Structures are given as structure tokens and as C-alpha cells.
Amino acid sequence: xxxxxxxxxxxxxxxxxxxxxxxxxxxxxxxxxxxxxxxxxxxxxxxxxxxxxxxxxxxxxxxxxxxxxxxxxxxxxxxxxxxxxxxxxxxxxxxxxxxxxxxxxxxxxxxxxxxxxxxxxxxxxxxxxxxxxxxxxxxxxxxxxxxxxxxxxxxxxxxxxxxxxxxxxxxxxxxxxxxxxxxxxxxxxxxxxxxxxxxxxxxxxxxxxxxxxxxxxxxxxxxxxxxxxxxxxxxxxxxxxxxxxxxxxxxxxxxxxxxxxxxxxxxxxxxxxxxxxxxxxxxxxxxxxxxxxxxxxxxxxxxxxxxxxxxxxxxxxxxxxx
Amino acid sequence: xxxxxxxxxxxxxxxxxxxxxxxxxxxxxxxxxxxxxxxxxxxxxxxxxxxxxxxxxxxxxxxxxxxxxxxxxxxxxxxxxxxxxxxxxxxxxxxxxxxxxxxxxxxxxxxxxxxxxxxxxxxxxxxxxxxxxxxxxxxxxxxxxxxxxxxxxxxxxxxxxxxxxxxxxxxxxxxxxxxxxxxxxxxxxxxxxxxxxxxxxxxxxxxxxxxxxxxxxxxxxxxxxxxxxxxxxxxxxxxxxxxxxxxxxxxxxxxxxxxxxxxxxxxxxxxxxxxxxxxxxxxxxxxxxxxxxxxxxxxxxxxxxxxxxxxxxxxxxxxxxx
Amino acid sequence: xxxxxxxxxxxxxxxxxxxxxxxxxxxxxxxxxxxxxxxxxxxxxxxxxxxxxxxxxxxxxxxxxxxxxxxxxxxxxxxxxxxxxxxxxxxxxxxxxxxxxxxxxxxxxxxxxxxxxxxxxxxxxxxxxxxxxxxxxxxxxxxxxxxxxxxxxxxxxxxxxxxxxxxxxxxxxxxxxxxxxxxxxxxxxxxxxxxxxxxxxxxxxxxxxxxxxxxxxxxxxxxxxxxxxxxxxxxxxxxxxxxxxxxxxxxxxxxxxxxxxxxxxxxxxxxxxxxxxxxxxxxxxxxxxxxxxxxxxxxxxxxxxxxxxxxxxxxxxxxxxx
Numbered sequence: 001x002x003x004x005x006x007x008x009x010x011x012x013x014x015x016x017x018x019x020x021x022x023x024x025x026x027x028x029x030x031x032x033x034x035x036x037x038x039x040x041x042x043x044x045x046x047x048x049x050x051x052x053x054x055x056x057x058x059x060x061x062x063x064x065x066x067x068x069x070x071x072x073x074x075x076x077x078x079x080x081x082x083x084x085x086x087x088x089x090x091x092x093x094x095x096x097x098x099x100x101x102x103x104x105x106x107x108x109x110x111x112x113x114x115x116x117x118x119x120x121x122x123x124x125x126x127x128x129x130x131x132x133x134x135x136x137x138x139x140x141x142x143x144x145x146x147x148x149x150x151x152x153x154x155x156x157x158x159x160x161x162x163x164x165x166x167x168x169x170x171x172x173x174x175x176x177x178x179x180x181x182x183x184x185x186x187x188x189x190x191x192x193x194x195x196x197x198x199x200x201x202x203x204x205x206x207x208x209x210x211x212x213x214x215x216x217x218x219x220x221x222x223x224x225x226x227x228x229x230x231x232x233x234x235x236x237x238x239x240x241x242x243x244x245x246x247x248x249x250x251x252x253x254x255x256x257x258x259x260x261x262x263x264x265x266x267x268x269x270x271x272x273x274x275x276x277x278x279x280x281x282x283x284x285x286x287x288x289x290x291x292x293x294x295x296x297x298x299x300x301x302x303x304x305x306x307x308x309x310x311x312x313x314x315x316x317x318x319x320x321x322x
Numbered sequence: 323x324x325x326x327x328x329x330x331x332x333x334x335x336x337x338x339x340x341x342x343x344x345x346x347x348x349x350x351x352x353x354x355x356x357x358x359x360x361x362x363x364x365x366x367x368x369x370x371x372x373x374x375x376x377x378x379x380x381x382x383x384x385x386x387x388x389x390x391x392x393x394x395x396x397x398x399x400x401x402x403x404x405x406x407x408x409x410x411x412x413x414x415x416x417x418x419x420x421x422x423x424x425x426x427x428x429x430x431x432x433x434x435x436x437x438x439x440x441x442x443x444x445x446x447x448x449x450x451x452x453x454x455x456x457x458x459x460x461x462x463x464x465x466x467x468x469x470x471x472x473x474x475x476x477x478x479x480x481x482x483x484x485x486x487x488x489x490x491x492x493x494x495x496x497x498x499x500x501x502x503x504x505x506x507x508x509x510x511x512x513x514x515x516x517x518x519x520x521x522x523x524x525x526x527x528x529x530x531x532x533x534x535x536x537x538x539x540x541x542x543x544x545x546x547x548x549x550x551x552x553x554x555x556x557x558x559x560x561x562x563x564x565x566x567x568x569x570x571x572x573x574x575x576x577x578x579x580x581x582x583x584x585x586x587x588x589x590x591x592x593x594x595x596x597x598x599x600x601x602x603x604x605x606x607x608x609x610x611x612x613x614x615x616x617x618x619x620x621x622x623x624x625x626x627x628x629x630x631x632x633x634x635x636x637x638x639x640x641x642x643x644x
Numbered sequence: 645x646x647x648x649x650x651x652x653x654x655x656x657x658x659x660x661x662x663x664x665x666x667x668x669x670x671x672x673x674x675x676x677x678x679x680x681x682x683x684x685x686x687x688x689x690x691x692x693x694x695x696x697x698x699x700x701x702x703x704x705x706x707x708x709x710x711x712x713x714x715x716x717x718x719x720x721x722x723x724x725x726x727x728x729x730x731x732x733x734x735x736x737x738x739x740x741x742x743x744x745x746x747x748x749x750x751x752x753x754x755x756x757x758x759x760x761x762x763x764x765x766x767x768x769x770x771x772x773x774x775x776x777x778x779x780x781x782x783x784x785x786x787x788x789x790x791x792x793x794x795x796x797x798x799x800x801x802x803x804x805x806x807x808x809x810x811x812x813x814x815x816x817x818x819x820x821x822x823x824x825x826x827x828x829x830x831x832x833x834x835x836x837x838x839x840x841x842x843x844x845x846x847x848x849x850x851x852x853x854x855x856x857x858x859x860x861x862x863x864x865x866x867x868x869x870x871x872x873x874x875x876x877x878x879x880x881x882x883x884x885x886x887x888x889x890x891x892x893x894x895x896x897x898x899x900x901x902x903x904x905x906x907x908x909x910x911x912x913x914x915x916x917x918x919x920x921x922x923x924x925x926x927x928x929x930x931x932x933x934x935x936x937x938x939x940x941x942x943x944x945x946x947x948x949x950x951x952x953x954x955x956x957x958x959x960x961x962x963x964x965x966x
Binding site: 133144167200201240312320 | 904940
């Protein structure tokens with residue numbers, strides 16, 4: 001009888017409730033390994049990952065995530081400081097994430113070596129250097145993305161507006177950064193980045209998605225771009241577009257098979273209007289095509305196509321008015 | 323003539339503008355009671371409610387909302403501290419919310435006693451204890467939800483990824499907590515919790531919705547689950563799914579009638595693909611059924627059904643290419 | 645050879661990586677003017693703009709964005725303090741934004757004078773005073789919006805709940821404030837405000853949209869209302885509704901033409917159900933009409949109409965059950 005035994009020290013209702021609740025909870029956490037009940041103790045920590053992502057977005061667009069103007073003649077100093085501030089938190093979390101390369105479903109796939117290297121820290125530093133070496137490339141891509149947003153939206157009157165207020169730009173900036181980590185085979189960390197961006201913008205781009213230059217998403221809420229989607233250059237999407245999977249195969253254990261192309265290919269110069277769904281790993285939207293609003297498409301269309309839905313017939317009943 | 327009279331003390335344009343604006347605004351607030359013009363003074367305050375929700379999510383997944391790893395041998399201490407930190411802010415806001423049990427539309431329904439009890443604080447403590455007694459149950463449910471997400475998404479390579487990066491998991495964790503308060507007949511507080519979660523994830527689950535174990539929402543942006551929806555075990559939803567109302571009856575005063583089942587029932591082992599809308603309180607999706615993407619469904623389907631839309635015919639016009 | 649030259653001072657991998665990355669990045673930013681590569685230095689800064697927006701939302705609903713109750717007899721003091729706190733950050737950013745009135749695409753339109761006035765600060769103060777003079781009007785509109793939400797949702801049991809937990813109310817409060825700045829021809833600042841709101845609520849209302857009184861958006865995720873939309877009184881929208889453009893004309897330089905009505909007109913007392921898309925600047929929804937869920941509408945309908953989609957026929961295949 002817990003109540004009796006502790007009656008003396010657990011004086012208040014609150015104290016008794018806390019004690020009882022904690023005792024009931026403690027057995028429900030697994031201290032080790034990777035399981036549905038695992039404690040998050042040995043997992044990468046989202047806090048420092050998001051902190052470093054924001055710093056790197058601020059490197060891509062100096063002043064976007066920080067207050068105070070950046071003087072042009074101090075740009076080098078500013079960039080070095082930001083890069084330096086992002087290095088340590090990101091490195092430490094990559095170090096915590098790397099062991100998961102060889103864990104779980106990853107271990108079941110062919111691509112993975114079966115054992116982690118002896119020196120995880122050295123591997124993490126190698127990854128960080130390789131990642132930073134890609135930042136100038138990412139910045140170049142993002143300049144084209146700003147231009148694409150300006151050209152693609154009649155409401156955009158200045159490049160300033162695009163840089164400061166377009167959620168699609170934040171989404172693609174964050175994605176291009178996360179994608180470089182994905183390419184370097186860093187587990188978990190890029191997904192934490194993409195989910196932060198999803199929460200900010202309503203745009204859910206899996207870090208695995210390959211996206212060409214001059215990319216623009218307008219409005220963006222509800223956009224979903226799957227892990228194995230491939231998107232060409234100068235592609236434009238509107239809100240609610242899904243580039244998704246049709247269904248997915250299970251392995252002999254009944255687990256979903258990972259790392260198969262499950263999402264569509266979109267070639268250069270394609271426009272996809274709001275709430276269209278394009279599904280399936282074999283589906284290819286040929287270059288210079290346009291897909292209309294609300295279209296549900298699971299088959300390949302050739303280049304230069306205009307795909308429109310025969311929208312469901314509407315019934316309009318008009319009452320005798322007042 | 324305000325301007326003349328105050329010309330001496332209101333020296334600047336700013337001072338004059340502030341004074342004029344405040345004078346025009348003051349009469350536009352009702353100091354007492356619950357009306358469209360009410361001051362929020364006597365209402366529960368969202369700040370402490372969200373603070374306590376985050377602490378309790380951190381109890382469910384230690385480390386998820388806080389930095390710093392939790393050592394396994396300090397788990398009991400950690401949980402007790404978090405539970406204790408959440409107690410006071412939540413208790414105080416439940417105390418402010420409880421009087422609304424007997425206010426407004428609530429008072430018009432049969433379920434409610436017509437007068438508040440003498441001792442609101444005692445009632446609030448009773449509610450808090452009952453709520454905490456449910457936390458171990460909630461934790462058990464959430465472990466099954468983590469497993470369901472892992473099994474349900476080929477992109478999930480580790481349980482770590484699910485725990486750290488899946489918005490659907492945050493949404494269901496937060497919902498399961500808010501739902502316990504809803505069941506304890508706490509007004510307003512659970513809705514403030516669900517709206518915080520909605521803002522974080524784009525997933526809008528009314529605290530009243532009843533949801534079985536092993537629940538998984540993938541991507542999630544745009545999901546709406548209404549107050550009186552009933553969802554079985556091992557159900558999986560994708561982004562943009564609405565479980566909504568068709569229309570709702572008005573009472574003799576022209577006010578909407580509250581507390582009628584207005585939202586669908588979804589039985590065990592159902593999958594509902596992206597952007598499907600299922601509407602109406604009489605609509606039942608039988609167990610082991612699958613509802614395809616973009617389906618608009620307002621009628622019951624039997625168990626083991628596959629419901630697909632005849633997607634609108636597409637017109638594909640292809641220009642002579644370059 | 646950078647590596648050799650700096651080998652002595654760049655002792656660590658980190659130092660070398662930072663140096664190399666910063667050197668590669670520095671040439672990729674344009675110090676002056678408004679271009680896709682511009683530094684954000686001379687642009688308005690989102691930080692103070694959002695800060696002032698939150699303060700003004702707190703003026704509209706005292707206590708909504710701040711902690712601690714507001715005593716009724718201190719209301720005047722509270723409002724004056726909040727108005728005063730919002731004045732300086734907003735004024736400074738309006739001052740930074742005003743020069744963009746005469747820049748970029750804006751300069752190509754007829755409405756704009758071709759040169760900025762000599763005294764930008766004086767113009768900014770004039771704008772601020774005119775903006776504050778509208779706040780009492782905005783508050784009056786918002787009281788009607790609270791009432792509309794309560795009447796429009798059976799789940800709303802109290803006005804408290806609407807004021808504290810409805811994202812649609814935050815969206816319209818923020819929009820009504822941003823719209824006043826838009827009407828005063830302030831560039832960029834209102835768009836930064838509307839994007840903050842979009843990130844909070846999933847509701848994307850361009851500051852240009854004209855919206856009558858008693859407006860209610862339920863759930864709201866995915867709603868998009870374009871810049872030139874015109875919405876009457878007592879209109880109600882559900883989640884995922886788009887009031888958008890069909891396509892837009894390009895000028896002789898191939899740039900999109902700005903400032904043409906590209907978005908629909910919705911007259912008084914219209915209800916538009918979830919995920920309906922209404923497109924085009926010539927499209928008018930006559931008063932007292934109802935547009936059903938998922939309807940895709942690009943043509944005008946007369947007053948008192950009920951517009952429903954013939955929803956795509958469903959195929960229901962039921963397996964022999966277990």
C-alpha cells in the first residue's frame with residue numbers, strides 16, 4: 001500500500017499524485033538501443049540541429065534569421081562567424097547520428113556497410129568538411145530560386161519581398177542544406193531539419209528528394225515531396241501538390257522495403273497547379289508540361305503536355321432570390 | 323477639441339497618435355462575462371497551458387522537448403521533476419477554466435449541472451490527480467504509435483527518426499494528453515493545447531476525438547479530425563484527410579446544437595489515403611477497409627472494402643515538341 | 645594554394661574548412677540594390693515587424709499574446725503602453741520599406757509616382773498615424789469576427805474558446821492589421837506580417853485581399869486568399885479553400901503584369917466548404933450562395949445558388965470478410 005507507507009512524507013495531493021505517476025511511468029522506457037520504447041538519451045538532439053540550420057540559412061541569406069544589418073565590408077567576418085557558430089552543434093549531433101547508419105532498417109539494405117568505423121568523430125569531421133564545401137554551390141542555387149519566385153508570382157514586386165517573406169524560399173533553402181547531408185549519408189539529422197521546415201512552412205520535402213535549379217513553390221501549405229522524387233530545372237509548384245508513392249512493397253518479414261524509387265520524376269520546365277497529386281515511382285512528367293489544379297495522375301505524360309482534369313460536373317441550383 | 327486641449331503635453335506626433343488611438347479603443351472592450359467583446363483577463367492563459375503541455379510531452383518522450391540527455395538511472399528523478407514543473411501552471415489554468423463548464427452553450431446542454439461547485443480549487447486538484455493517473459496509459463499508447471509509424475513508412479529507417487522527427491507523433495502525443503482533459507470535462511484548456519499542436523504540425527485534431535492504439539498520420543498537413551469522430555485501432559491516415567461534419571442542426575434560437583455525433587466512425591485497421599474527405603456522423607468505415615486518395619465519401623462502407631474514386635478523366639494535349 | 649599558405653595559422657580541420665567556405669561564399673552576394681543576390685542589409689527586418697504585429701494583436705485582444713491578466717480599470721494604460729511599444733519598431737521598418745514603393749515591378753505600374761519624397765521619415769510618421777487611426781475600426785470588425793466564429797462552429801462552447809484557441813481569428817486579426825498598411829501603400833512590411841500568420845496558422849491571406857465583416861475561417865490549414873480577392877460580409881470558409889488566380893498575363897518584357905484583378909469576388913453571406921477552389925478575376929460568387937466541398941469553380945454563379953460537385957463515382961469492392 002503505497003499510500004499508507006508514504007503517508008508521512010507525501011503530505012499533499014500533488015506530492016502523492018506525482019509519486020504515483022512517476023512510479024507507474026518508469027518501467028515504460030527502454031534504456032538502450034533503438035526500439036519504440038527507447039529513451040531519447042543517445043539519440044541526436046533536435047535543439048542544436050535546428051540552431052545550426054538557422055545559422056546556415058543565415059549564411060545563405062545574411063540577416064534572414066538574425067537581427068541587425070550585415071555591412072558589406074564585414075561580410076567575410078560575418079560568414080566566418082556564422083559558419084563557426086554552426087560547426088560545433090552540428091558536428092556533435094552528426095557524431096551522435098552516425099552510428100544509426102548501421103542500425104535498423106538501414107542494416108537490412110545492400111548499400112550499407114555492416115559495421116561502424118572505429119573513429120566516429122573523425123568520420124563526423126570528414127562529413128562536416130564535405131558539407132561545408134558544398135555551401136557555395138547551395139548559395140548559387142538559391143540565387144536562382146529567388147529569381148524564379150520573383151518571375152513566377154505577379155504579387156512579388158521586389159526581390160526584397162521574395163527574400164524576406166516567401167515560405168517557399170525558406171523551404172528550398174533548408175531543403176538544399178539538408179539534402180547535402182542526406183547525400184553524405186548522415187542519418188536522422190537531415191530529417192529533423194526537414195521537419196522543422198515543415199512546421200514553419202507547411203511544406204514537407206524529404207531530404208532525399210533531388211531538385212534542380214530555379215525551383216519555386218508558391219503558397220506551399222500542404223506540399224509533400226517524397227524521398228525518391230526527382231525534379232528537374234525551373235519547376236514550379238503550387239500549394240497542396242503531392243509528389244507521392246502509390247503503395248510500397250513489403251519484404252519477406254512484412255517490413256516495408258526501403259530505398260526503392262517510389263515517387264515520380266518531374267522533368268525541366270514543368271508547372272504543377274494547386275492540389276494536384278502525382279503518384280508512383282514509374283510516373284514521369286515530361287519536360288515543358290503543365291499539370292492542372294486538382295489533377296490526380298499516376299501515369300507518365302510525354303514532354304510538352306497539358307494535363308487537365310475534366311473537373312466533376314457542377315450542379316448549380318439557384319433559389320428564387322430575395 | 324482633444325488636439326487643442328492637450329497640445330501642451332502631447333508634444334510629438336507619436337504621443338498625439340497614441341493618445342487618440344487609445345481613447346478610441348477603450349470603449350470597445352467588455353470588462354465582464356463571456357461575450358464577443360470580452361477582455362481576456364479572466365480567461366485561462368495560453369502561455370502556462372502550452373508550457374505544461376510541452377513538459378508533459380517531455381514526460382512521454384524524455385528529451386523530445388528539452389535539451390540534454392536523460393540518464394537511465396535518473397529517469398525517476400527526471401519524470402518527477404517534469405511532472406512537478408507541469409503541475410502548477412496547469413492546475414492554475416484549469417482552475418480558471420472550470421467555471422466555463424457552466425457557461426455559454428455548455429449551459430444549454432443536458433449534460434451539465436447548472437451551477438459551479440463551491441470549491442473550484444478542490445475540483446481542479448481532483449481533475450489534475452485524475453489526469454496524472456492516466457499518464458502511464460497514455461505512454462503505453464504512444465509506444466504503439468511509434469511502432470505504427472515505423473511500420474507504416476518506408477522512409478523511416480530507425481525508431482529514433484520516428485521519435486524525433488515525425489509530426490504525426492507529436493500530434494498524437496499532444497492529442498492523447500488533451501483528450502484525457504476533455505474526458506475529465508475541462509473546458510477550453512484542451513482546445514488551447516490542440517491549437518498549439520495544429521500550429522506546430524498542420525494537424526487539427528479536436529480533443530474530443532476518440533482514437534484507438536497504433537495510430538499513424540504520415541506527413542499530416544491539412545488533416546482535420548472533428549470533435550465527435552471515433553477511430554479504431556491501427557488506423558493510418560495521410561496528409562489532407564478530413565473526418566468532418568456534413569452540416570449541423572440549429573436549435574430554436576438559431577444556435578448550432580452542440581454535442582451530437584457529427585463526425586464519422588472509422589473502425590480498426592483502416593487506411594485512408596491523402597486528401598480523402600469522409601463526412602457525417604452516420605458514416606462508418608468498416609474495419610480492414612482502404613479509402614483511396616481524394617475520395618469524397620458521405621456514406622457507410624462495409625468491412626473489408628476498397629473504396630476508390632473514379633478519378634476525373636484527364637485530358638492530355640501534347641504540343642509538337644521541340 | 646590556400647592550404648599551404650595558411651597552413652600555419654589554420655591549425656585544425658574546422659579552421660581550414662571555415663576559411664575555405666567563407667572565401668568561396670563572399671563573392672556570391674551583391675552589396676547594393678534589389679537583386680536576387682542582394683544582401684538583406686538595407687531591407688526591412690522581419691524581427692521588429694513581427695514584434696510589433698504581436699503587440700498590436702495584443703491591443704486587439706488584450707492578453708492574447710502576452711501573459712498576465714489585464715485589469716479593466718487599467719485598460720487605457722495597458723493599451724497606450726502596447727501602442728507605444730509597437731510604434732518605434734514598426735516605424736523604423738516602415739521607414740526602411742518605403743523606398744521600395746518606387747522600386748522594381750512597382751516602378752513599372754501607373755499607380756506609382758516615379759520618385760521617393762525627400763523626407764522618408766516624415767512620410768513614415770504620417771503612415772503610422774494614419775494606421776493607428778484605423779485601429780478602433782479594426783477592433784470593431786474583430787468583435788464581429790469573434791461572434792461569427794462562435795455562431796459558425798458547433799464545437800465552440802464559449803466566446804473564450806474562440807478568442808483563445810481559434811487560428812482563424814488570429815489569421816483575420818493579423819490580416820485586418822496588415823491590410824491597413826497595404827492600403828497605405830506600405831511595401832513588403834504587410835507581406836512579412838501575412839507570412840508570419842501563414843506560418844502560425846496555415847492560412848495564407850495576401851494583405852491586399854478585401855474582406856467584409858463577420859468573417860470566419862474554420863480549421864483553416866491550406867486556405868489561400870489571393871491579393872486581389874474581394875470578400876463580402878458574413879462569409880465563412882473551411883480548410884483548404886483557395887480563392888486563386890487562373891493564369892496571369894505577361895508584359896512585353898515577359899514579366900508578369902502586376903495589379904490586375906486576378907482573384908475572385910465572393911459576395912455577402914456565402915459559405916464555401918473544405919478544399920473548394922475558386923479561380924479567376926472574373927469569377928463572382930453571388931450573395932447567399934453555398935459552394936460544396938472539393939468543388940472546382942472558374943465561373944460566376946448567381947446569388948442564392950447551391951453549387952455542388954457531382955463527386956466522382958466511387959468504386960466499392962468488398963472482400964469476402966473474415
